[in-house]
Amino acid sequence: MNKTELQQNKSLPSKQERHKLFGSVEPGPRTKPIDKNKMADLQNSKKDFLFDIDMVGISNVKHPISIPSTMTPEIQTTIGTFSFGSSIAKGSKGTNMSRFTEQLDKYHREGFAIDLTTLKTFTEELAGRLKESDAEVEVSFPWFFERKGPYSDLSGMNHAHATIRVEYDEKTGHDITCTLTGTITTLCPCSKEISEYSAHNQRGNVTMSVKLTDDFDEQKTDWKAALLEAAESNASARIHPVLKRPDEKMVTEQAYENPRFVEDIVRLVAADLYEYDFVEAFEVTCRNEESIHLHDAVASLSYDKKQELK
Numbered sequence: 001m002n003k004t005e006l007q008q009n010k011s012l013p014s015k016q017e018r019h020k021l022f023g024s025v026e027p028g029p030r031t032k033p034i035d036k037n038k039m040a041d042l043q044n045s046k047k048d049f050l051f052d053i054d055m056v057g058i059s060n061v062k063h064p065i066s067i068p069s070t071m072t073p074e075i076q077t078t079i080g081t082f083s084f085g086s087s088i089a090k091g092s093k094g095t096n097m098s099r100f101t102e103q104l105d106k107y108h109r110e111g112f113a114i115d116l117t118t119l120k121t122f123t124e125e126l127a128g129r130l131k132e133s134d135a136e137v138e139v140s141f142p143w144f145f146e147r148k149g150p151y152s153d154l155s156g157m158n159h160a161h162a163t164i165r166v167e168y169d170e171k172t173g174h175d176i177t178c179t180l181t182g183t184i185t186t187l188c189p190c191s192k193e194i195s196e197y198s199a200h201n202q203r204g205n206v207t208m209s210v211k212l213t214d215d216f217d218e219q220k221t222d223w224k225a226a227l228l229e230a231a232e233s234n235a236s237a238r239i240h241p242v243l244k245r246p247d248e249k250m251v252t253e254q255a256y257e258n259p260r261f262v263e264d265i266v267r268l269v270a271a272d273l274y275e276y277d278f279v280e281a282f283e284v285t286c287r288n289e290e291s292i293h294l295h296d297a298v299a300s301l302s303y304d305k306k307q308e309l310k
């Protein structure tokens with residue numbers, strides 16, 4: 001049926017009348033100023049408001065971002081989920097929340113690339129814009145990377161979940177924590193040991209949170225690729241988007257030859273993070289989505305290399 005054949009039998013009231021029909025009313029008298037300078041500014045009231053606030057800001061801010069990567073694709077646009085905040089002293093009623101998104105938009109217009117150098121500048125500048133001595137910014141995003149079948153070399157796209165957190169304080173400078181959750185295959189050592197055939201295996205989620213050393217050089221090291229390698233190289237097998245039968249045979253046999261408990265994974269990944277010279281402290285968690293249970297198996301450990309110096 002085309003447009004001219006469609007009959008409009010109903011005679012509808014105008015859109016304005018329809019809105020009235022559904023409850024819209026005429027605006028009431030306007031008594032409050034519309035000029036910004038004459039408006040009340042509650043946020044900036046100064047009194048003793050009893051307690052300092054550790055962090056106030058906005059969260060769950062979705063925004064398009066571009067991220068650099070040493071793996072293919074080297075530049076990718078994705079959606080970042082941000083949170084921004086700062087402390088406020090008890091003498092201030094509130095923060096100026098519009099300034100967070102105002103600054104985000106300014107950086108976006110200048111081609112906001114989500115690298116650590118830019119995020120450090122962003123956080124310091126945010127503290128200045130808020131007229132506070134500290135600020136924090138966190139951004140999470142799916143990071144995509146190409147993965148080839150081990151035999152066929154056929155490629156497809158995998159992704160891991162990345163988070164960068166930058167904390168700035170004018171007295172102590174910047175603190176950066178980078179987190180990556182990568183997915184792996186784990187094959188149960190116990191099941192392999194006790195069974196006449198086979199062994200159950202599952203998807204494991206490895207979350208690595210690392211505090212970077214002050215001299216970390218992102219031109220030399222892609223932290224995302226390094227953390228992914230720590231998780232995948234210690235797994236029973238890697239996860240692949242495209243597998244032909246010869247590939248499938250290879251990853252199945254590889255998993256059988258490399259059985260891992262969640263405890264094995266966190267310890268082996270910890271050993272790699274311990275050897276990375278750009279990592280000052282770390283936390284590793286492995287959560288296996290068990291294929292023989294409805295529940296997950298979990299293990300985690302944390303380590304601070306500075307402890308060794310004490």
Ligand SMILES: Nc1nc2c(ncn2[C@@H]2O[C@H](COP(=O)(O)OP(=O)(O)OP(=O)(O)O)[C@@H](O)[C@H]2O)c(=O)[nH]1
Binds near residue numbers: 036041043095096097
């Ligand atoms: N402090 C505070 N602000 C809120 C809250 N809920 C909403 N707002 C925000 O208040 C903002 C407007 O306040 P400001 O950012 O101080 O606006 P302004 O005073 O015109 O901005 P400046 O000229 O930069 O000081 C809006 O962006 C709202 O999102 C809240 O719980 N606390």
